Amino acid sequence: MRKPTDPTSHQEGPKDPTPIPWDALEAWEDPIPMQDTKTLHHMVRRSKNTPHSTTGPHTTPRGTPKTPHHARRALPIAPRRNPISHQEGPYDPHGHHEGAPKLPHHATRDTKTRRHTKRGPKNAPHNTTAAPQPPPTGPPPAPGPVTELRAPKPPLLALSPPHGGRCGRTRGGGAELSRAHRPHKAGAAHAAPRGGGRKRGGGSVGLGGSRGRGMELGWLLWGAAVLLLLHLLMELSPAVNFVLRIGFYYVLCIVCSGLTAPVCLLVNGGRTVKNMRIIKTVVKSFKYFFGLRFEVKGLENFDVEGPAIIVSNHQSILDMMGLMEVLPDGCVQVGKKELMYAGTVGLITYLGGVIFINRKSTTSAKMVMAEVAKTMTADNVKVWVYPEGTRNCTGDLLPFKKGAFHLAVQAQVPVIPVVYSSFTTFYNPKKNLFTSGKIKVEVLPPIETKGLTSDDVSDLTDRCYNIMRETLFRLSGRSGEGKDSS
Ligand SMILES: CCCCCCCC/C=C\CCCCCCCC(=O)SCCNC(=O)CCNC(=O)[C@H](O)C(C)(C)COP(=O)(O)OP(=O)(O)OC[C@H]1O[C@@H](n2cnc3c(N)ncnc32)[C@H](O)[C@@H]1OP(=O)(O)O
Numbered sequence: 001m002r003k004p005t006d007p008t009s010h011q012e013g014p015k016d017p018t019p020i021p022w023d024a025l026e027a028w029e030d031p032i033p034m035q036d037t038k039t040l041h042h043m044v045r046r047s048k049n050t051p052h053s054t055t056g057p058h059t060t061p062r063g064t065p066k067t068p069h070h071a072r073r074a075l076p077i078a079p080r081r082n083p084i085s086h087q088e089g090p091y092d093p094h095g096h097h098e099g100a101p102k103l104p105h106h107a108t109r110d111t112k113t114r115r116h117t118k119r120g121p122k123n124a125p126h127n128t129t130a131a132p133q134p135p136p137t138g139p140p141p142a143p144g145p146v147t148e149l150r151a152p153k154p155p156l157l158a159l160s161p162p163h164g165g166r167c168g169r170t171r172g173g174g175a176e177l178s179r180a181h182r183p184h185k186a187g188a189a190h191a192a193p194r195g196g197g198r199k200r201g202g203g204s205v206g207l208g209g210s211r212g213r214g215m216e217l218g219w220l221l222w223g224a225a226v227l228l229l230l231h232l233l234m235e236l237s238p239a240v241n242f243v244l245r246i247g248f249y250y251v252l253c254i255v256c257s258g259l260t261a262p263v264c265l266l267v268n269g270g271r272t273v274k275n276m277r278i279i280k281t282v283v284k285s286f287k288y289f290f291g292l293r294f295e296v297k298g299l300e301n302f303d304v305e306g307p308a309i310i311v312s313n314h315q316s317i318l319d320m321m322g323l324m325e326v327l328p329d330g331c332v333q334v335g336k337k338e339l340m341y342a343g344t345v346g347l348i349t350y351l352g353g354v355i356f357i358n359r360k361s362t363t364s365a366k367m368v369m370a371e372v373a374k375t376m377t378a379d380n381v382k383v384w385v386y387p388e389g390t391r392n393c394t395g396d397l398l399p400f401k402k403g404a405f406h407l408a409v410q411a412q413v414p415v416i417p418v419v420y421s422s423f424t425t426f427y428n429p430k431k432n433l434f435t436s437g438k439i440k441v442e443v444l445p446p447i448e449t450k451g452l453t454s455d456d457v458s459d460l461t462d463r464c465y466n467i468m469r470e471t472l473f474r475l476s477g478r479s480g481e482g483k484d485s486s
């Protein structure tokens with residue numbers, strides 16, 4: 001007996017002179033899950049080579065390999081045409097053809113019912129010459145989960161070898177339009193099944209296409225409607241506007257962190273200040289989503305020899321955009337250790353070289369800062385610190401913590417103050433205010449610490465505080481206020 005070519009195998013078997021009537025597979029009643037077509041092809045091929053009687057009860061000759069159970073399960077019901085005996089004839093949607101494999105018990109339950117009601121007793125020989133049946137009267141049978149008997153729409157791309165053509169080394173694996181969707185070729189080896197091929201093919205492609213387009217249009221319309229509604233709500237309610245915009249910012253941070261982290265790992269291999277370049281590039285794009293503009297002055301003040309301590313005011317989580325807008329190369333930040341656990345944002349801050357401190361423990365914070373003082377010169381990194389130690393969106397400055405200034409004196413590096421104008425003109429959580437706006441940023445000249453000691457830290461802190469507060473008021477259009485208070 002000829003060894004069948006297993007379409008699922010990639011070994012080339014003997015050429016088969018007559019192409020498998022793949023269209024017959026389309027005649028099968030059930031939509032065949034893609035992964036089962038191969039099983040099906042396998043079954044068809046195997047059984048094709050087993051001599052079958054085409055009349056009388058079907059007996060499997062001795063020695064024919066059994067249909068594996070799983071393959072039987074995959075096999076659908078009542079084929080349109082018997083792909084094994086290739087009998088021509090009208091399609092009997094409820095008849096059971098000779099040669100079609102037995103179905104597992106559960107799958108035949110519904111068919112039995114249907115067959116009696118529609119087609120006479122069980123197993124009656126299929127009358128291939130009978131006139132086409134009158135359309136069934138009464139309500140159509142409810143489609144069963146497995147025994148759906150309506151002509152299925154076969155997958156547009158059926159995994160099957162090209163029809164009759166050659167597909168390189170193996171007969172398996174090609175993807176092609178299935179019979180029902182292929183343009184009908186005149187004089188094809190097998191006439192298209194009644195009510196099948198041409199109509200279904202033409203119809204289904206057209207139908208599928210227009211239905212697909214209709215679905216897309218529907219979704220687009222829905223999307224547009226939702227966006228319009230959201231826009232209206234944002235216009236009408238400051239609270240909705242605030243929540244949606246800040247929520248979007250959070251989502252942007254979380255998602256972009258998750259996407260940027262692998263890039264940092266791939267490009268730089270792990271935790272390094274070099275990742276800040278990548279992070280900076282991504283975060284700098286955020287301003288466009290929120291209609292924020294930065295007006296920067298004094299960037300040349302970052303051009304100091306070697307490391308430095310940068311201190312800036314801290315108003316909100318939006319500060320990350322201001323930070324990245326002016327961040328010089330080789331600069332890490334000091335952040336609260338809770339940030340490390342902020343999901344993907346924690347990962348990206350870790351990869352960016354952020355120094356995490358425990359604000360609740362002065363001792364441990366001091367130890368970390370002392371460690372940084374030692375290494376920053378060796379590593380030639382700048383360190384960005386928010387001396388207020390927390391966010392403050394009042395338009396004024398909180399009293400400064402001294403940690404950054406102890407760090408600068410211990411490392412004998414300059415302190416470079418950076419001031420951002422007040423966000424209160426466009427951002428105030430208490431008033432649900434979050435609109436577009438302009439932020440003025442000024443990098444002030446460095447303050448030298450060479451020769452200073454820890455005793456000078458208090459003065460250094462106060463000096464820096466005053467300069468920065470005055471600048472803040474100036475940039476925020478409140479000049480004249482900062483001079484009198486110390
Ligand atoms: C791709 C898309 C990505 C999207 C997402 C964006 C990701 C962006 C990626 C990456 C950027 C990440 C950016 C993160 C930014 C986070 C920002 C924050 O988390 S801000 C909160 C934490 N930072 C601070 O807290 C620093 C400021 N604090 C200090 O420096 C403190 O001084 C500290 C914590 C060290 C200690 O704080 P104390 O609460 O004890 O207060 P005190 O007054 O400063 O110190 C008490 C006594 O200890 C002495 N002392 C302080 N530090 C000392 C030191 N280092 N050595 C010796 N003595 C010290 C002081 O002189 C003071 O003593 P006497 O009052 O003078 O008697």
Ligand SMILES: CCCCCCCCCCCCCC(=O)OC[C@@H](O)COP(=O)(O)O
Binds near residue numbers: 250339342389
């Ligand atoms: C899966 C959980 C993800 C959580 C998403 C968090 C998104 C964060 C967006 C960027 C955060 C930038 C760092 C920052 O600005 O943190 C605030 C701290 O400086 C000060 O904290 P606090 O005022 O003392 O509470």
